[in-house]
Amino acid sequence: MAHDLIERLRQRLEELNRSERKVANVILEDPTSATSLSIASLAQAASVSEPTVNRFCRNFGAKGFPDFKIKLAQSLAGGTPYVTRAVEPDDSASQYTDKIFDATIAALDEARRAVDMQAIERMVDYLTQAKQIHFLA
Numbered sequence: 001m002a003h004d005l006i007e008r009l010r011q012r013l014e015e016l017n018r019s020e021r022k023v024a025n026v027i028l029e030d031p032t033s034a035t036s037l038s039i040a041s042l043a044q045a046a047s048v049s050e051p052t053v054n055r056f057c058r059n060f061g062a063k064g065f066p067d068f069k070i071k072l073a074q075s076l077a078g079g080t081p082y083v084t085r086a087v088e089p090d091d092s093a094s095q096y097t098d099k100i101f102d103a104t105i106a107a108l109d110e111a112r113r114a115v116d117m118q119a120i121e122r123m124v125d126y127l128t129q130a131k132q133i134h135f136l137a
Contacts, residue, residue: 005075006031008060016059022046023056027072035073039065 009024016024026046027034034042042065043050054064062068091099127133 005060005071016056019046019048019052020056020059022048023053031072031076035069035076037069 023046039050043053057065057068
């Protein structure tokens with residue numbers, strides 16, 4: 001299923017060979033940007049060959065790199081991806097700030113999608129029909 005491609009990349013990271021892991025890390029670092037890379041650009045960013053990128057893509061059920069990019073875009077369209085990008089000791093202030101904000105945005109998006117809108121609507125109805133509302137501290 002395309003929706004969990006990013007999750008599958010994270011789960012299978014350790015079982016990939018060294019070259020394929022380099023490709024996965026480049027993609028996981030910024031999946032949105034990865035959808036706009038050419039195969040040559042991705043190979044260069046990961047310091048691997050273009051055939052390695054194609055093998056990697058087929059390893060995840062794609063026919064090739066263009067098909068993989070479509071699956072990745074579909075995965076991203078399912079919501080803000082939660083990509084584990086741990087803050088590293090040698091990260092710059094810009095890098096760790098981006099990582100913290102990305103993780104927070106993803107967590108908020110996940111929480112928003114989990115909200116029971118019918119329950120919210122019922123609560124609003126109850127509050128608007130109430131004769132008194134008491135706030136206690």
